[in-house]
Amino acid sequence: MALLDVRGLTVEFATRAGPFRAVEGVDVTVDAGETLAIVGESGSGKSVAMLAVMGLLPWNAKVTAERIEFDGRDLRALSPRERRALVGKDLAMIFQEPMSALNPCFTVGFQIAEALSAHGAARGAEARKRAVALLAEVGIPEPEARARAFPHQMSGGMCQRAMIAMAIALRPKLLIADEPTTALDVTVQAQILDLLKRLRAETGMALVLVTHDMGVVAETADRVVVQYAGRRAEGNAAAALFAAPRHPYTAALLDALPERATGERLAAIPGAVPGPSEPRLPCAFAPRCPRAQDVCRTQAPPRASTGGEGYVHCHFPLPAPAGERAA
């Protein structure tokens, strides 16, 4: 049974221009010890989907789903008390905006110690000692001194790491990390990614990694979900997805990488993701898609299996690589 099991997640915002579906029919399943990456261009609803799972969206959001289960429990049916006991302990999230997750009025060490004692893991001097050890674990130099610092006294990268320390303090079963290393130098990013891999190996932590960085995805994820304009495009094992993308959007995204450039010019995708006020076609990618036909603009693309755990939502997916078709 999956540790996190979300089916048909839809999030609709009430806006002045009318209702806007930021997420539409998305599935997210993660097993214990597994790393799932969610990729897609800015505005494709990655953060909104994760905030919906955590129950952290503002009042103007309407969340519907066939299922939102964590560790066998329906997250929507939890009482506020049960939710507090779960969130921050077994289920933790690292936010895209680090400053928003740290309280400016308290030192970083105090906030981590508080998180530990709130869940009964340690208190007093023991909790403070563990907080310093956690700061050291995320590679913060002079952790004793930093534990006494307020968030505004630290750089953005340092705050980001303090937040990661807080998120992993209680050794969560699942960590949802929204762009956890985007603000960091590659050297620090490498330290953090190694730390997350180690936690996964040692504690069986599952990880949902939301990121733009395809290199990070290729090096850390077991499985990848590609999202476009709030909808699923394709999902597959990471190696299979990078080797043989089947959705035209996935293929275009990979072709646009400088690593995959063949000459001076990159294979850019024309156009842009539709904005909140723009109409969406049955296949939202159709206006930018080189394979699009009339049917893409009139009928929602069907879901097709691409073998194993892979699937694609497309009327005209790219052909499977020759070896697989023969098999």
Place this chain on the structure above:
Amino acid sequence: MTRALEASGLTRRVRAKRGAFGRTATVHALEDVSFALDAGRTLAVVGESGSGKSTLARIVALVDAPTEGALDIAGGRIDFADAAALRRRRAGVQMVFQNPYGSLNPRLTIARALAEPLDVAGVGDSASRRAAAADMMAKVGLSPEHAGRHPHMFSGGQRQRIAIARALMLRPKLLVLDEPVSALDVSIRAQILNLLADLRREFGLAYLFVSHDLSVVRHVADDVLVLYLGRIAEIGPREAIFGRPMHPYTRALLSATPRVEAADRARREPLRGEPPSPLDPPSGCAFHPRCPLATARCTAERPRLEEKRGRLVACHEA
């Protein structure tokens, strides 16, 4: 080939408060940086946060003055003390930032924002300025119907096109780009990098391209300058730097960069710790506290930039 830029011994030290309450101290933001850049070529500047990339970019863009050193642009020495001369020279160098929103006046329409540099410089009449703005919009791939819109109506990628268009209005020979694609998505990033490649060819531009993304740098750069704590660690042609990095810091940066292709993945040479504070850089080689190769000599003596295997590198052990 014409030389677009020659920098020698550029240094910038800033007086700053040490900690929240401390006394003032000197920040060594940039120390003794020399290089040359030819027309039509791209020099990428890489290094960790705080290594001095933006400090260098701002000096080259004539925004800040160096504490020491000399800068020649298009063959003429820049006199940072002569404000009037400096203003005239600024037309020849323009800068594009990571966050284009901050550099665009929210109240100006795009057409006015593009014509403004010409107004300020007193170039042409209003009709010719409008025509030049429309012309540049087409060159950067903005449609004419965008002319009357304000910056908030554009996406991040479109705003970056506008910022690039505006920077080119005075037909500079040198463009300083400080993390120009770092805030953009993969697909939009590709559009902007293609645009920059086209414009470089069309106008014979030279680019000083600051980026922390080594896969982007590998694609765009002719030459690469690696900064560590304000000093050049290694500088040379892209093929030399990426193909056979010699400074242990360059190697660490490259090995920490996540790779899409499994075949490209090198063994990690993890770097411990952080760059030290530029308030009091370490003795000898500034990299020695983090360096896997450091010897006693590295603690005592600063390595000079020396030519080795087709690039300049500052390391006793390289």
